[in-house]
Amino acid sequence: MSEYETTDPASAASLFPEYGEDYRAGFASFVGRPNAGKSTLTNALVGEKVAITSSKPQTTRHTIRGIVHRENAQLVLVDTPGLHRPRTLLGSRLNDLVIDTLSEVDVVGFCLPADEKIGPGDKFIASQLAKVSHKPVVALVTKTDKVGRDQLPEQLIAVDQLGREHLAKEGKQAEGFAAIIPVSAVEGKQVEVVAEELIAMMPKSPPLYPTGELTDEPETVMIAELIREAALEDVRDELPHSIAVTVEEMLPREDRPEDKPLLDVHATIHVERDSQKAIIIGRGGSRLKAIGSQAREGIKKLLGTPVYLNLHVKVTKEWQRDAKKLNRLGF
Ligand SMILES: Nc1nc2c(ncn2[C@@H]2O[C@H](COP(=O)(O)OP(=O)(O)OP(=O)(O)O)[C@@H](O)[C@H]2O)c(=O)[nH]1
Numbered sequence: 001m002s003e004y005e006t007t008d009p010a011s012a013a014s015l016f017p018e019y020g021e022d023y024r025a026g027f028a029s030f031v032g033r034p035n036a037g038k039s040t041l042t043n044a045l046v047g048e049k050v051a052i053t054s055s056k057p058q059t060t061r062h063t064i065r066g067i068v069h070r071e072n073a074q075l076v077l078v079d080t081p082g083l084h085r086p087r088t089l090l091g092s093r094l095n096d097l098v099i100d101t102l103s104e105v106d107v108v109g110f111c112l113p114a115d116e117k118i119g120p121g122d123k124f125i126a127s128q129l130a131k132v133s134h135k136p137v138v139a140l141v142t143k144t145d146k147v148g149r150d151q152l153p154e155q156l157i158a159v160d161q162l163g164r165e166h167l168a169k170e171g172k173q174a175e176g177f178a179a180i181i182p183v184s185a186v187e188g189k190q191v192e193v194v195a196e197e198l199i200a201m202m203p204k205s206p207p208l209y210p211t212g213e214l215t216d217e218p219e220t221v222m223i224a225e226l227i228r229e230a231a232l233e234d235v236r237d238e239l240p241h242s243i244a245v246t247v248e249e250m251l252p253r254e255d256r257p258e259d260k261p262l263l264d265v266h267a268t269i270h271v272e273r274d275s276q277k278a279i280i281i282g283r284g285g286s287r288l289k290a291i292g293s294q295a296r297e298g299i300k301k302l303l304g305t306p307v308y309l310n311l312h313v314k315v316t317k318e319w320q321r322d323a324k325k326l327n328r329l330g331f
């Protein structure tokens with residue numbers, strides 16, 4: 001990692017922890033249907049908000065890495081969008097991205113909500129995993145706080161069966177899932193068990209990132225995600241899929257005293273239609289104002305600096321289907 005190379009041994013020691021022979025480090029990725037709880041679990045494991053969460057499906061478009069630091073290990077989480085049957089160009093690009101990601105990680109965590117019956121979506125994902133991944137797959141039965149004690153065993157059995165039926169491939173994975181772990185990220189139950197189980201599947205390796213590093217996403221991408229998360233609040237139907245955010249400019253305000261910095265952030269919320277633009281802006285600009293103040297808070301927390309956020313709403317027609325526009329929006 002040349003970015004972290006240093007010739008000063010004192011600062012090298014502060015960047016990397018002492019590590020013994022048993023130190024493990026590697027990559028894990030969560031897959032699962034939209035809303036399966038991947039982002040929430042990522043945040044619970046990392047212990048800080050890095051991936052956006054929302055009750056709307058498919059809000060995670062970017063590959064966001066959260067880094068779990070433990071005394072003897074480092075687990076780099078690659079949070080991907082859900083694998084799903086592609087319907088648009090964006091959809092198929094997302095699937096390609098997921099498959100590329102999965103072939104590079106050490107273990108895949110398949111998130112299945114405890115409170116939802118296993119459906120065709122889960123079977124589709126399981127069959128994809130059998131095809132693309134030669135890595136162990138751990139089933140993470142999420143949201144266990146939403147079901148009673150009597151319902152959980154039934155779901156665990158169903159999950160086990162899904163693994164045996166759809167994951168078994170050419171002798172490998174004949175046993176299905178490498179492990180099945182029930183977890184509630186919201187109540188913090190079994191989160192450490194998930195961490196330990198995933199870490200046990202990491203190769204022996206020196207740390208991959210400096211201590212304290214939680215994510216390697218560029219700040220602008222995280223800022224764009226925070227704005228998109230704010231814009232997704234209270235919107236319904238197809239609108240969530242029509243929103244993209246780009247950060248145009250991020251500059252420290254000149255003439256500010258050193259102890260009172262201010263960051264100017266200029267960003268654009270892209271929608272597909274005029275009607276959607278009107279929804280985002282709201283009556284007399286009220287929604288846009290609310291989006292701005294929510295996002296501003298999140299950005300301030302992330303960067304530790306007060307921000308002035310300048311938001312524009314722009315109709316970028318059919319951005320989901322237009323390859324050129326997709327590239328410009330960073331997909
Ligand atoms: N009760 C409960 N709700 C949860 C838990 N984990 C996630 N949720 C909720 O489930 C919804 C979806 O969670 P996310 O973490 O955004 O799901 P995701 O799989 O990342 O979703 P996409 O980004 O759409 O793929 C949110 O409303 C979460 O608050 C849990 O352990 N318990």
